[in-house]
Amino acid sequence: MMRGIRPLLRGSTYSGALFAFCGALVSLPLLPVALLPALAWPTAPYGVRIGLVLLSWAALIGVVGLARATRRVLIADARRLLRVPLPDPAGAHRPASSPGTSPGTSTSTEPASPAPTPAARWRTPLWLLLHVALGWIGALASGVLIIAGLTLPGNWLRAEAGLSLFGWSVRVAGGWASWVVALGCLLLAATVCVVVTGALRWAAPKLLGPSSAERLALAAERELRLAERNRLAHELHDSIGHTLTAATIQAAVAGEVLSADPVAARAAMRSIEESTRAALEDLDYVLGALREEKAGTAPTRTLADLPELLDRLRHAGAVVEPELSGELAQVHGTLSRAAYRILQEGLTNALRHGAGGPIEVRVTAASDALEIDVVNRTGVRASTGKSAGPGAFPTSGHGLPGLAERVRLLHGEVEAGPDGPRHWRLAVRLPVRLSA
Incomplete structure (x- = not known):
């Protein structure tokens, strides 16, 4: 009742x-x-x-x-x-x-109603x-x-x-x-x-x-939103992780040479300011997108920004030996942005875990592929005598898996691991179509 x-x-x-x-x-x-x-x-x-x-x-x-x-x-x-x-x-x-x-700006990846x-x-x-x-x-x-x-x-x-x-x-x-x-x-x-x-x-x-068609469209929208959030997580990890790693090393360098070489110390502090300002732009964009606000134009980094990235590493005390060949300026769009983030992640890992030796960077743009190689020495960091292995800096463990996922989405190939007894090598090959 x-x-x-x-x-x-x-x-x-x-x-x-x-x-x-x-x-x-x-x-x-x-x-x-x-x-x-x-x-x-x-x-x-x-x-x-x-x-x-x-x-x-x-x-x-x-x-x-x-x-x-x-x-x-x-x-x-x-x-x-x-x-x-x-x-x-x-x-x-x-x-x-x-x-x-x-x-x-419309995109072909959006599911049509x-x-x-x-x-x-x-x-x-x-x-x-x-x-x-x-x-x-x-x-x-x-x-x-x-x-x-x-x-x-x-x-x-x-x-x-x-x-x-x-x-x-x-x-x-x-x-x-x-x-x-x-x-x-x-x-x-x-x-x-x-x-x-x-x-x-x-x-x-x-x-x-x-209806059945609407359920498929809703599922596609959920997948698109999840892919966008994953992309933002990768972007945030790459940008903030690189900046914090470089800023930590630059601050240590500035502290060591503050009395002996004030000019070098000021240069290191300026580099910290520039890199953190760029990271804050990325952070503002990502947080605005996550809050579903109308964020400004996304701060895109491409291969054109590679010299600035290499300069920041040099200010952090790293010895970078770049070897760039091919028509890099003709690599545009998603491929150029992805290549920059791949290089950023590879160089960050080299800076974080390297032994203080030279970091070899090779970027080759051919007619059918864009090839990226980052090779660094591993073992003991020469400047401090401390271990430069995987435990030298705390990591989230998402760097290489995120990088591999980025390469997979571009139908590329990636290899990462020891290259001889004292070196670590990251090799990426991405299919490319050069614009006329």
Whole structure:
């Protein structure tokens, strides 16, 4: 028995009924327009004119349901008042810009909104018609029952109490019988709310929920958002990790030569300032993207910024031996940005774990591939005598796996590991198409 009464005591039951009644109320402005066909045919029988009004009213409600904005509003209201877990329509959370481009620039990786099938296109009008119909039925039935429940006990001391409405008369024997009938009317009104709310909750996932094509589009959007967050995590790791490593070494160098060579110490501090400023730009962009704000143009680093990267390493005390060949300036777009980040990660690892010897950097742009090699000496750091192995600096362990994932997405090849007894080598080969 308690299980049957429990829906009558839930607030969600009456919020759902309110949702249904609002549907009936919102349809009222369409009624004057629906009256026009009946007014244009005054000689038609009364029943025909009523039918014309109802058909015109239903057609207008269906037309309103075809608008995409109507579907979004209905889904939001159904979630809030019916407590039905409905996802947003496909395309509601689409990123404003593609990775590495300024906002407003389209990208071919974004999933296109699926063209709705005829059956899917008519689901929202059907829902709206059901919503309005149940709203009117529930509002009229519960209104009559509530009026009866409030009116009948008013005359409970008389010999007979009664109620007349729309030509119907109900007579109840006096005394406590009128109270029993009144309570029954109120319970029936609450039951109407339960039935209307239950019917809408049952129909909402079927008519407002995503279709098969929309489910595929939603899954593609989730995958795109996850890929974008992973890309941002890689960018943040590469940029901040390199900056902190270089700044730590530069600060140590500045401290050691502060008294003996103030000029070198000032140069190291300037390098720290420049590298941290660039890292802050990257951090601001990433945090803005994660907060889904309208961030500015993404701070892209490409192979054109490679000299600046090498200079920062030299300011940190590293000996860099670059060997650049081929038309690097003709490598553009995603490939150039990825190559810069790969070199940044490789040089950061060489700076973090190297033994203080020269870091050999070879970048070759051929007609079919871009080849990157970073070779450094491993073992004991010459300047401090401390170990320069993997434990010399704390690491997150995401550097090489993230680098390998970046290479894999570009259909490239990567090798990382010992190169002889005293060297470590990172070798990357990326397919490339040089622009004319």
